[in-house]
Amino acid sequence: xxxxxxxxxxxxxxxxxxxxxxxxxxxxxxxxxxxxxxxxxxxxxxxxxxxxxxxxxxxxxxxxxxxxxxxxxxxxxxxxxxxxxxxxxxxxxxxxxxxxxxxxxxxxxxxxxxxxxxxxxxxxxxxxxxxxxxxxxxxxxxxxxxxxxxxxxxxxxxxxxxxxxxxxxxxxxxxxxxxxxxxxxxxxxxxxxxxxxxx
Numbered sequence: 001x002x003x004x005x006x007x008x009x010x011x012x013x014x015x016x017x018x019x020x021x022x023x024x025x026x027x028x029x030x031x032x033x034x035x036x037x038x039x040x041x042x043x044x045x046x047x048x049x050x051x052x053x054x055x056x057x058x059x060x061x062x063x064x065x066x067x068x069x070x071x072x073x074x075x076x077x078x079x080x081x082x083x084x085x086x087x088x089x090x091x092x093x094x095x096x097x098x099x100x101x102x103x104x105x106x107x108x109x110x111x112x113x114x115x116x117x118x119x120x121x122x123x124x125x126x127x128x129x130x131x132x133x134x135x136x137x138x139x140x141x142x143x144x145x146x147x148x149x150x151x152x153x154x155x156x157x158x159x160x161x162x163x164x165x166x167x168x169x170x171x172x173x174x175x176x177x178x179x180x181x182x183x184x185x186x187x188x189x190x191x192x193x194x195x196x197x198x199x
Contacts, residue, residue, distance in 0.1 A: 005128070007068040007086075010119040013194075014076065014111055017119055020058055020069035020083065025051050027080035028071060035105025045102040058085060058100070065091060072103065072116055081107040084116055086124065088134070096124060097134040111197035117151055118190040125183045132179045139172035148176045150193075152186035 007019035018024075029048035032038060037045035046054040061067035068086040073079065082103035089096040098120050103112055124130050135153050137144040149155075153176035162173040178186050 005065070005068065007062065007070055010070070010123055012075075012115045012119050014074065015115045015119065016073040016075050017070040017084070017116065018073055020055055020071050020085075022052065022055055022059075024071040024080060024083075025055065028055075028083060031080055031082055031104040031107075032102065035108075037102055037105070044100050061087065065089065069100075070120075072107075072112065074107065074112070081112060084120065086120065086128075094129065094131040095134065096128070096130055097136060098124070099136060111194055113147060114151075114190055114193050114197070118187070118194065121151075121178065121183070121186065121190070125180060130180070132177050135176040136173050137176075139174055145174060151178070152182065152189050153178050154182075 009019065010017040029051045032045050032051070033048055038047040038050075055069075058067060058069035062069060066087065066089050068089070070084050071080050072082040072084060074081050083100065084098065084102075085100040087097050087099050098117065101113070101116070121133060124133050133153075134156075135148045135151075137148060139158065156175045156177050159173040159175065161170050163171040165171055
C-alpha cells in the first residue's frame with residue numbers, strides 16, 4: 001500500500017524547491033518562455049498556455065502516491081526558474097525517478113541543476129529511503145545525457161521505440177540510475193562540484 005507523502009520545501013544555498021501549486025502558473029509560464037523551451041522537441045517543457053494542465057497532472061500523480069512535484073526558485077533573485085519532479089515512484093520496491101526537469105535558459109549551465117539534484121537525491125535516499133533513483137531522457141537529448149552522467153549516474157540501457165510523442169515521432173529512452181550503495185560517493189562529488197561554482 002502506498003503511504004501518503006506530500007512534497008515539502010527543500011532548501012539549499014542557492015536553490016529552494018517549493019511544493020508545486022497552481023499559484024506557480026504565472027512564474028513558471030515566464031520561466032518556460034525564457035528560451036521558448038517547449039520548442040525543444042525532445043523535452044517535456046510545456047507551452048505557457050498548457051501550464052495549468054501541466055501542474056494539475058503533476059498534482060494528480062502526487063495524490064496517487066506516484067510523484068512529488070516542485071517549482072525551482074533562485075534564492076538570490078527570488079525568481080522561479082524551473083520545475084522538477086519525483087515521478088514513477090514505486091514505493092513497494094523503493095524506487096523512483098527524477099524527471100520532468102527544465103530550467104529557464106538563464107539558469108542553464110549554472111549551479112542550479114547540480115544543487116537541485118543534490119537536494120532531491122538527498123531527499124530520495126536519506127528521507128524516502130529508496131534503493132535506486134532513475135533518470136530517463138530522449139536518446140537525442142545529448143545535453144541531458146551528459147548532465148545525467150556528470151551527476152554520477154550509470155547507464156542501464158535503452159528502451160527502443162519507447163514512446164509516441166505529440167509531434168508524431170517515436171522516442172528511444174535512455175535509462176540511467178544511481179543505487180543506494182553509490183550514494184555516498186555521488187553526494188561527495190556533487191558537493192565538490194557546487195564548491196567549484198562558488199570559487
